[in-house]
Amino acid sequence: MPPPVQVKADRNGFTLVPDPVASLDAIVAFMDERLEKSRDFFQKTEMVLDLRTRPMRTDEISVLYEKLYEKSEVKVVEVRLSDELSFSMAGERQKSRSVAKGTALEPENCAPIIVRNTCRSGVRIVSPSDCVVLGDVNPGAEIIAEGDVVVFGALRGLAHAGAAGEQTARIWALSIEPNQIRIADLVAVPPRGAKPAPARFEVAEIQNGVIRVSRL
Amino acid sequence: MAGKTIVVTSGKGGVGKTTTVANLGTTLAKKKYSVVMIDTDIGLRNLDVVMGLENRIVYNLVDIIEGKCRKEQAMIRDRKIPNLFMIPAAQTREKNSITPEQMKELCSTLAAEFDYVLIDCPAGIEQGFKNAIAGAETALVVTTPEVSAIRDADRVIGLLEAAMLKHISLIINRLNAKMVKKGDMMSTEDIISLLSIPLLGVVPESDEVVVSTNRGVPLVNDKSSKAGAAFRRMAARLNGEENLPLDGDGSHGFFGRVKRLIWN
Numbered sequence: 001m002p003p004p005v006q007v008k009a010d011r012n013g014f015t016l017v018p019d020p021v022a023s024l025d026a027i028v029a030f031m032d033e034r035l036e037k038s039r040d041f042f043q044k045t046e047m048v049l050d051l052r053t054r055p056m057r058t059d060e061i062s063v064l065y066e067k068l069y070e071k072s073e074v075k076v077v078e079v080r081l082s083d084e085l086s087f088s089m090a091g092e093r094q095k096s097r098s099v100a101k102g103t104a105l106e107p108e109n110c111a112p113i114i115v116r117n118t119c120r121s122g123v124r125i126v127s128p129s130d131c132v133v134l135g136d137v138n139p140g141a142e143i144i145a146e147g148d149v150v151v152f153g154a155l156r157g158l159a160h161a162g163a164a165g166e167q168t169a170r171i172w173a174l175s176i177e178p179n180q181i182r183i184a185d186l187v188a189v190p191p192r193g194a195k196p197a198p199a200r201f202e203v204a205e206i207q208n209g210v211i212r213v214s215r216l
Numbered sequence: 217m218a219g220k221t222i223v224v225t226s227g228k229g230g231v232g233k234t235t236t237v238a239n240l241g242t243t244l245a246k247k248k249y250s251v252v253m254i255d256t257d258i259g260l261r262n263l264d265v266v267m268g269l270e271n272r273i274v275y276n277l278v279d280i281i282e283g284k285c286r287k288e289q290a291m292i293r294d295r296k297i298p299n300l301f302m303i304p305a306a307q308t309r310e311k312n313s314i315t316p317e318q319m320k321e322l323c324s325t326l327a328a329e330f331d332y333v334l335i336d337c338p339a340g341i342e343q344g345f346k347n348a349i350a351g352a353e354t355a356l357v358v359t360t361p362e363v364s365a366i367r368d369a370d371r372v373i374g375l376l377e378a379a380m381l382k383h384i385s386l387i388i389n390r391l392n393a394k395m396v397k398k399g400d401m402m403s404t405e406d407i408i409s410l411l412s413i414p415l416l417g418v419v420p421e422s423d424e425v426v427v428s429t430n431r432g433v434p435l436v437n438d439k440s441s442k443a444g445a446a447f448r449r450m451a452a453r454l455n456g457e458e459n460l461p462l463d464g465d466g467s468h469g470f471f472g473r474v475k476r477l478i479w480n
Contacts, residue, residue, distance in 0.1 A: 121370040122371040123374060136410075136412075139367060140370065140371060
């Protein structure tokens, strides 16, 4: 007789596949025993719940979620409902904490936020990944991204790339003439005086511990 | 057909909103359109002074909204032009005395009776601004050619776009052609490239504005005033008339660009 739950391991981590005919109680009891027996192994891992062959109601998912977390702080981060549809349970994607056990979860990159018009004064865009602005960024506007900031126009406002501390983040613009630019935890202001016309585009990045703007 | 509801706003104070409303209103009324101008700067009213009608105020905008009077009782007819009316703001109340919904209702009622409803917006972007734009479909953003006014105009344009106003045009006020030539003042081109909205007109700097305000006689009544002429051209463009002489700041190669941008 097949076990109520199959625990599959692959390079992405662990996946729980409940058996189609198993009852919720059997599933929960099985996981309880399994975690009890190999407590440290599964401690604090993230798992995916595959419900493609055995659908569950949300209250059933909750029960299982609670039991897994209670027992070994196992977090169900994703629930797969069909081949195309799955939803994530975690608020943020967390990088794997159990690299040593070879269960590294691949961090998925979020798509960049694309702003399809000029950012006027007072507009504030915050992106957890990159940010692309198809237009100008006027003085008084703020673009804050954990990744790169790309402005397909004149950057005249405030841009902060690598807002979470990523030093290799860069700011690209057809013309960089900002109030202020920030990369990671560094701040830079433009030099005084008239600005020569830019060539094709300009890039700001951290070089030797300071922010430098190069014309390309 | 309902009349046009136009709000004149700026963000920055003192750039010429009230002057613009007074002069555009007067010009349109002289062309025989029925015009009502509403001062929504509750607490700091000025339109009545500029129009020379301050002694005739009995009821005001807040009285209409609160139901203390009919709107006809609050509307003050211009001394010389019979189809030009003004609704003054309340001087002893505050901007939270009316809501955007109430303004919207009043404006649509007025638009059913008048060809033009011109709304004089207060400075700022708070309650007064929100009240003023609530009833308008078109916005004229007034700015002067200086950095702080343009910064505020940009912010205001962003708010107007977010409020889904259909037509937003620019008026550049107090342009000093000599200073632009010397490079001491931003040119019309510089301003338009930053604000990216169509230009309705440019009004040159003029000492006559102060005199006309003090007298309570809008500039457009003076045939020899250059600023007055600029307002008259703007009113014509607002009305949809074409083939008007362009507003220049005297700089080279300028007219070609402005021609593409004039709103008509």
